[in-house]
Amino acid sequence: xxxxxxxxxxxxxxxxxxxxxxxxVAGIKYSSNILKEEIVNKQLKITQLNADFLxxxxxxxxNNIEVFIENIASIIDLKNDQIxxxxxxxxxxDKFPQxxxxxxxxxxxxxxxxxxxxxxFNIKNYNFIPxxxxxxxxxxxxxxxxxxxxxxxxxxxxxxxxxxxxxxxxIKEAFINGEKYSVMINLNTNYFFNKFKNTDKENNLNIQLLxxxxxxxxxxxxxxxxxxxxxxxxxxxxxxxxxxxSDVYDIDNDKIITSYSLxxxxxxxxxxxxxxxxxxxxxxxxxxxxxxxxTIIIFICMIVVLIFxxxxxxxxxxxxxxxxxxxxxxxxxxxxxxxINKSGQIENINNLGLEFLGKKELKxxxxxxxxxxxxxxxxEKNKIKKFFESNRIKKRINFQIKxxxxxxxxxxxxxxxxxxxxxxxxxxYIAITEDITEKKRKERRLEQSYTVFNHTRxxxxxxxxxxxxxxxxxxxxxxxxxxxxxxxxRTTRILKSSLNDKKFYDQMWKSINEQGFWExxxxxxxxxxxxxxxxxxxxxxxxENSQVLNxxxxxxxxxxxxxxxxxxxxxxxxxFQQSKMASLGEMIExxxxxxxxxxxxxxxxxxxxxxxxxxxxxxxxxxxxxxDAINHSSQFLSTTIDDFRSYLINDNKKDNFNVGETIDxxxxxxxxxxxxxxxxxxKDYENTYIxxxxxxxxxxxxxxxxxxxxxxxxxxxxxxYIFISTREIEKNVEIEIKDNAGGIPEKILxxxxxxxxxxxxxxxxxGIGLYMSSQIIRNHMDGHIHVKNKTYKFNxxxxxxxxxxxxxxxxxx
Numbered sequence: 001x002x003x004x005x006x007x008x009x010x011x012x013x014x015x016x017x018x019x020x021x022x023x024x025v026a027g028i029k030y031s032s033n034i035l036k037e038e039i040v041n042k043q044l045k046i047t048q049l050n051a052d053f054l055x056x057x058x059x060x061x062x063n064n065i066e067v068f069i070e071n072i073a074s075i076i077d078l079k080n081d082q083i084x085x086x087x088x089x090x091x092x093x094d095k096f097p098q099x100x101x102x103x104x105x106x107x108x109x110x111x112x113x114x115x116x117x118x119x120x121f122n123i124k125n126y127n128f129i130p131x132x133x134x135x136x137x138x139x140x141x142x143x144x145x146x147x148x149x150x151x152x153x154x155x156x157x158x159x160x161x162x163x164x165x166x167x168x169x170x171i172k173e174a175f176i177n178g179e180k181y182s183v184m185i186n187l188n189t190n191y192f193f194n195k196f197k198n199t200d201k202e203n204n205l206n207i208q209l210l211x212x213x214x215x216x217x218x219x220x221x222x223x224x225x226x227x228x229x230x231x232x233x234x235x236x237x238x239x240x241x242x243x244x245x246s247d248v249y250d251i252d253n254d255k256i257i258t259s260y261s262l263x264x265x266x267x268x269x270x271x272x273x274x275x276x277x278x279x280x281x282x283x284x285x286x287x288x289x290x291x292x293x294x295t296i297i298i299f300i301c302m303i304v305v306l307i308f309x310x311x312x313x314x315x316x317x318x319x320x321x322x323x324x325x326x327x328x329x330x331x332x333x334x335x336x337x338x339x340i341n342k343s344g345q346i347e348n349i350n351n352l353g354l355e356f357l358g359k360k361e362l363k364x365x366x367x368x369x370x371x372x373x374x375x376x377x378x379x380e381k382n383k384i385k386k387f388f389e390s391n392r393i394k395k396r397i398n399f400q401i402k403x404x405x406x407x408x409x410x411x412x413x414x415x416x417x418x419x420x421x422x423x424x425x426x427x428x429y430i431a432i433t434e435d436i437t438e439k440k441r442k443e444r445r446l447e448q449s450y451t452v453f454n455h456t457r458x459x460x461x462x463x464x465x466x467x468x469x470x471x472x473x474x475x476x477x478x479x480x481x482x483x484x485x486x487x488x489x490r491t492t493r494i495l496k497s498s499l500n501d502k503k504f505y506d507q508m509w510k511s512i513n514e515q516g517f518w519e520x521x522x523x524x525x526x527x528x529x530x531x532x533x534x535x536x537x538x539x540x541x542x543x544e545n546s547q548v549l550n551x552x553x554x555x556x557x558x559x560x561x562x563x564x565x566x567x568x569x570x571x572x573x574x575x576f577q578q579s580k581m582a583s584l585g586e587m588i589e590x591x592x593x594x595x596x597x598x599x600x601x602x603x604x605x606x607x608x609x610x611x612x613x614x615x616x617x618x619x620x621x622x623x624x625x626x627x628d629a630i631n632h633s634s635q636f637l638s639t640t641i642d643d644f645r646s647y648l649i650n651d652n653k654k655d656n657f658n659v660g661e662t663i664d665x666x667x668x669x670x671x672x673x674x675x676x677x678x679x680x681x682x683k684d685y686e687n688t689y690i691x692x693x694x695x696x697x698x699x700x701x702x703x704x705x706x707x708x709x710x711x712x713x714x715x716x717x718x719x720x721y722i723f724i725s726t727r728e729i730e731k732n733v734e735i736e737i738k739d740n741a742g743g744i745p746e747k748i749l750x751x752x753x754x755x756x757x758x759x760x761x762x763x764x765x766x767g768i769g770l771y772m773s774s775q776i777i778r779n780h781m782d783g784h785i786h787v788k789n790k791t792y793k794f795n796x797x798x799x800x801x802x803x804x805x806x807x808x809x810x811x812x813x
Contacts, residue, residue, distance in 0.1 A: 086112055097191055115151070239260035413435055734807050
């Protein structure tokens with residue numbers, strides 16, 4: 001049979017073989033050329049990446065050197081001896097392996113150097129570029145110099161092929177001890193040469209360092225170092241224009257892969273060259289072997305495949321006819337498909353249907369009435385049965401139906417029944433069902449979300465990426481007065497007020513663009529153009545490509561809350577003022593005490609002068625003495641008034657102030673009362689500062705000292721002390737004020753900071769002094785204050801009293 005078929009179709013095999021072989025060989029060749037181009041492009045990208053990397057690395061090295069030059073004045077002092085300066089420069093080389101020597105130059109002459117042998121040499125002929133147009137305060141570069149350093153320089157390296165001992169001078173001006181000098185850094189060519197060689201692991205690259213004027217400074221191909229300026233080419237010109245470029249170009253019929261990259265901030269160019277043929281040598285050998293082997297394998301396979309095609313041609317045709325019957329089953333479909341005969345019995349069912357029913361094989365359900373399947377509940381079963389028995393099925397019917405899966409959980413299906421014409425009369429209907437249970441769940445969740453959207457008390461606004469309003473909820477309409485219809489084709493600008501400046505909106509959008517989120521307080525306008533305050537949260541919605549789709553804003557009207565806060569603040573202000581007025585009464589009483597003696601002195605002295613003048617017994621010496629007493633007392637009165645006025649100034653500016661000086665100032669205001677009651681102040685200060693409003697802190701001190709003073713009024717005690725100490729504890733300052741007046745009763749100790757709490761008569765106290773003190777310390781100065789009774793020894797005498805401890809953040813001295 002094989003020979004008969006082969007003889008009959010020999011020409012078909014031959015023609016097909018030649019045609020297919022030609023197509024495949026041509027395809028292999030074409031693919032080879034494409035791959036070759038891709039390899040060249042890959043080499044271009046690699047050389048360009050290497051050039052970019054070396055250029056960036058060089059830029060960082062030179063930048064580090066430039067920073068060193070700019071800060072050289074912090075390293076050396078030209079007032080020192082030359083040996084000290086040279087040693088300082090020499091030790092600086094430890095941090096810079098890329099530097100051969102550091103030289104300080106004035107008028108082209110080396111004055112100081114990390115290499116003492118360089119001192120005194122003249123560099124007039126070093127020809128640095130670029131030539132400065134306005135100032136010399138830029139990095140400029142000379143050509144590569146032969147020799148270890150300046151003292152051994154013979155000429156430019158371009159006249160000698162050996163670069164083992166060479167350097168590249170760069171220069172920049174710097175101010176040292178207020179004078180302008182030139183700092184010349186001699187770069188170590190070996191450092192950069194080795195770095196370039198490390199980049200070229202396979203030793204295939206020619207890496208070059210050029211000046212911006214195309215002068216060759218370093219090349220890993222030592223034979224090219226005698227070339228001086230390299231010949232310009234279109235790739236180099238393109239790199240000079242666009243900072244980098246790469247391509248393949250011909251040099252003497254040789255193709256060279258070339259990449260150039262300029263340093264970002266300095267006059268250097270990194271060039272990398274790769275021989276085109278060498279880069280493709282391995283590829284050409286492998287592609288030829290691949291071509292031969294592939295051709296042989298294809299040739300053999302084609303013969304085998306074509307013969308088998310002929311052998312199974314007729315059998316395949318019959319199989320195709322059989323398989324066409326099963327195509328409608330959609331075995332790989334995501335839909336459950338059932339073939340039903342005209343009696344309503346199942347003829348076939350796909351795998352998805354069997355899985356849903358919990359069956360493994362078709363025979364378990366074949367010839368079963370479709371409506372008798374276990375998945376149907378009574379109502380659905382009767383509904384399907386009526387369709388088949390009444391012959392009411394047209395070409396296509398569709399409806400939704402419920403079914404029970406293998407776990408007896410309800411699933412919802414989109415059910416479609418098709419009527420078909422079948423020659424073999426094996427089936428007349430195809431039932432296709434799609435599981436839409438998850439779809440229905442999502443629809444319900446969407447309905448629930450929309451219900452929440454419309455009934456939440458917070459306003460919600462949805463916009464597109466250009467802030468055009470798409471949708472708003474009912475709370476939005478109630479708060480702003482704008483209906484959904486009013487916002488159609490409008491942007492969020494309709495809500496914008498003038499209370500928030502451009503800086504506010506710039507910061508808000510910066511947060512939204514960078515973090516996809518913003519939250520804060522904002523003042524907007526409602527439809528009546530009335531300002532209301534809202535707490536707004538904005539979230540960004542992105543698509544799968546991280547592009548902005550929508551913005552969602554959720555806000556609540558906090559206008560009423562703000563008004564309440566303002567009322568509370570106003571009450572706090574009135575309490576503060578009331579406290580200060582109470583302190584003012586204390587101050588006036590204190591001033592009255594302090595003024596009695598100076599006023600008595602002035603009165604006595606002036607009366608004495610008048611009487612003696614009338615009796616003509618006043619001497620010049622007595623007159624001057626009396627006038628000095630009057631002047632001294634007047635100066636005291638003036639100082640008291642200045643202190644009192646300084647305390648009354650309502651200066652809310654925060655600043656650093658000395659704690660000890662402020663305590664002494666407070667004691668000075670209160671000195672007469674303390675003196676009249678024979679109260680001794682024991683001080684123990686550290687020189688420390690705190691940050692806050694000085695006058696508010698003074699008020700706190702006066703309130704606490706006044707409480708201590710009042711405590712002594714109720715006891716009979718010879719030694720009366722108030723101890724005031726300060727000390728630094730890590731980042732805080734602790735101020736302790738304690739007395740020996742017996743302490744505060746334990747039952748009221750926790751109430752002393754409550755508003756309007758006092759143990760004094762109403763005519764003597766308001767009960768707000770310590771309350772306002774706690775408010776100032778905690779809310780205004782971000783600190784802590786607490787009180788306790790304390791027993792201690794002073795001068796070997798046991799003392800008990802109230803101890804107020806204030807803890808505040810340390811300021812800057």
